[in-house]
Amino acid sequence: MSINTKPWGRTPYREDVLLFTMENSSGCKVRISTYGAALIGLEIPAADRLVDVVLGYDSLEEYMADGNYMGATVGRVAGRISNAAFELDGRKYQLDRNEGNNHLHGGKYGFNRRNWEVLALNDESNSPSLTFELHCKDGMGGYPGNVRIETTFTLSGTTLSIIHSAECDSPTPLNLTSHPYFNLNGDGQQIDGHELKILSAKSPQLNDSLIPDGQIIDLCGSEADFTAFTPLGKTPQDRYFILDNEESPLVPAAVARCNESGLEMELHTNQPGLQLYTADGVAKGTRGKKGCKYGPRCGLCIEPMGYPDAVNRKEFPSVILNPGERYHHSTEYRFRNYKAAPENN
Template sequence: MGVSSRSWGKTPFGKEVMLFTLENSAGCKARISTYGGTLTGLEIPVDGTVSGKMLDVVLGFDSLQEYAADGNYMGATVGRVAGRISNASFELNGQKFQLDSNEGPNHLHGGRNGFNRQVWEVAAVGDKQDTPSLTLSLLSLHLEGGYPGNLKVEATFTLSGTSLRIIYRATSDQPTPLNITAHPYFNLNGNGRKINNHQLKIFSTKSTTFDEALIPDGKIVEISGTEADFIDFTPLGTNEQDRFYVLENEREELIPAAIARCEESGLELEVCTNQLGVQLYTADGIANESPGKNGIQYGPRCGFCIEPMGYPDAVNKPEFPSVILRPGEKYNHSTEYRFRRIS
């Protein structure tokens, strides 16, 4: 129990990457790579006992090389700005900033060399048996990816009981957009089998509306009674979802955002966050026969993402809450993934 580490190879640019394992007294294990601040594994006791059957509830790969080639942000820390930015540009204080266009004309998840493509530094290790933790740090330089300001970021991963907490903190020397999220793909069946039998509850009846490129149009609508309504436990079924849900979180406190459950495994996942919303993505864009862990092949609906974050494209939508971090301010994003037996 505690924290262990090993070398996991080098990037194509020759930078060494470390793989850390956090293991606590509740029998949980989390594996985190310094490449992309990536959660590569999360093992939870299925029967609630330390010595019982374990289930790895996040999708991923066996090697660093596969993560380096991945285009689906498997388990990665995403930034500077998660989600899409229309026309890969924005104006701030009267100046226009041009970003990477990595999804057609638009900017997605921080661009071609976002946080998920960086090798993070090890800032601190908390080697406690009950609450092992790992803090990684990253310096994102002025105009990296087109973003203004030298940005200092820390990501802290902590295992406590059968929960994983991730806290992102950041400061900048210039005003800059910042909207970080964690991007694990969960599957409570294990082995990347289709998630159609999962049930989901999202604590929201409001969503942003968007165009064919999934760019928000600035409107927020009621979705009660539609196929996007998960206010009560509803099977994920086969409906594609890639949608931002608005949370009632005016004080930015840690509140329940969503609960997913799977009767087959008997596991339930509660996602709590201090962010203003969550993006639900049901992995319909994963290609058939994509390689995954342990020789398993992934495909559409092999997992689901619940991405806590601020409003997408807020830099171009003044009607949305701002995602601008200014000098002297401290960015603080906290999310907990809480696992338990279905009661």
């Protein structure tokens, strides 16, 4: 069997949570929880060892208490919504305020706090896949409309694919993302030495609350310029990068690499941009998997999604899903050894 299932506890609502492990013939392994449709672990063969490149926790209880969206599927709307409100078809909707005066990542009870249902399993030896389903009711979190979401994880060779799709019964904002924290050395130590390349230098200009003001700026020459491979260093990053991807199929968007492990991760997506976050808000001493201690800059989040605060910015591409339309979000994380890891002396 390339897919293993085990009980992983219960939510406070007495829902049974399952933990799935998928392995393939390339030696890769991924662990996924029904709680939050969360990526719990992802093991990739490096030159000299097997590296779990995704940060996380050992227990369900830690995920239920987590405020970092560790590995979770995020929605209805990823990113920030200014003043936790928007207007749609002449009506104002008030959302949860869970980051100061703003709304972040779907609010207090977003998709990361939901226990998803299992819809389908595909036990193919080199490309096992798992599909979860979530029904989100009208009014939940303040959002309009009933929405049905499917999220499919596929482990093919050394590539992890995540596809989100959805349908609704009335117009509603929908802008999903996956929120794994990557550390290509696998130990949760600081990522200052990781190198990153993003195929964009365009970004919305942000105010002090990290809300776009509607202007688009050029990042070339700034501390947020990653158009060539650049060490992440110690400068905090929490910024959206605009990709040249207008309703296109998958396009390359970013590449991260780690000299210590020799692993490289290339991200492809069909989304118009991505959010870069260097985990500067993770509290020092946070207990992670296998006794690791996490803290600021323990991981790297690269979150493909629509523009932040698009519901309040008509100049940005719309994130409104209408009845009869199908939302489709596709992202691939492609891993490879780009050089031999250095020998241990």
